[in-house]
Amino acid sequence: MKPLIDVAELEARLAGGHRTVLLDVRWALGDPHGHEHYLAEHLPGAVFVDLATELSDPAVPDRGRHPLPAPEQFQEAARRWGIRNGDVVVGYDDSGNMAAARLWWMLRDAGLSNVCLLDSGLAAWRAAGLPLESGPVQPKPGDVELGSGHMPVADAGAAAGWARSGLLLDARAGERYRGEIEPVDPRAGHIPGAVSAPTTGNVDAAGRFLPAAQLRRRFEDLGVQEGTPVAVYCGSGVTAAHEVAALELAGYRAALYPGSFSEWSNRRELPVAVGPEPGGGGTDAGAGRSPAGNSAGAGGSVAL
Secondary structure (H helix, E strand, C coil), rough: CCCEEHHHHHHHHHCCCCCCEEEECECCCCCCHHHHHHCEEECCCCCCCCHHHCCCCCCCCCCCCCCCCCHHHHHHHHHHHCCCCCCEEEEEECCCCCCHHHHHHHHCCCCCCCCCEEHHHCCCCCCCCCEEEEECCCCCCCCCCCCCCCEEEECHHHHHHHHHHCCEEEEEHHHCCCCCCCCCCCCCCCCCCCCEHHHHHEEHHHCEEEEEEHHHHHHHHCCCCCCCEEEEEECCCCCCCHHHHHHHHHHCCCCECHHHHHHHHCCCCCCCEECCCCCCCCCCCCCCCCCCCCHHHHHHHCCC
C-alpha cells in the first residue's frame, strides 16, 4: 500500500463502509497535552496512540530518548487499538505527520503492509470542512499478529561507517546539524559524514508531502542515487521515519537509525562533527550541550 492517503480517498473509504482503523498520534516535543488535544477533537472513530508510552520504551542514554519497544509489547498495543489481521490502518497527527510517521514505520517494520498516513493529517481534514468528534474511543480489542524486521535499520556501528559506502541523512533542523544549538541532547553537532536534510523540506506550507517527482529531485540533489545505500537519523528516531516515508514516495528505500543522535551523543567514545559540511569543521567527542534556545530556528521544527 502506498505511504499516503488523501482526505478525499479516506472520506470515500469511510463512507463506503470499508473497515479502517484510524489512529491519532497527537504528540510534539515540549507539548505534553497530546491526549487532551485528542479528547477535544479528532477524526470520527479515531483511537489515541501515545507516542511516549506505546511507540517508545522509557529513555535510556545508550539507546536514546525514544527507544523502540519490544515486538511483543508493540503487538499488545496494536491489539488495544483494535487492529485485526487484514485491516487497513491510517495514522495522522496535527503536525504534518512528523509524529504519526513513527507509527507508520513501526507497523511497516512489524509486517503490516496496509498502513498509510493521512496527508497533512488533521489540518487537511479540518480544511475540508469534514466532521470531528470529541471524547475517547474505546475499540473492541484486535487480534493482529505482528512480527519485526521488515524495514531496514542501522545501529550506531553501521552509522559510524555509513558515509564511506552510502549516504547518511540527518533529518534535524540545519542549526542543530551545524552544532549552533542543541536544546535536548548532551552534545551539539552531527554524526561525521552525515548530510543535512531537514525533514521540513519534505512538505509544503500546509504540511502535505511534496509530489513524488519533487521529492525525488530533492533527494537526488542531496546525493541519493539508485543503488546507493541510504540511512536516516534525527534526534531520537521519530521524525527520521518521516524522511523514510518521503524517500519511499520518491522511489528510494532507506534504513532508519532508531537511536539517532540522542543515542550517538550520549556515547562519549563516538565523535561529533560541527559546521555545515558532512565532515564538519572539526570533531568534538566531549563537549556539553550548547545553550538552549529556539529549537525551531532557521531550519524549522525540531526533528525528534
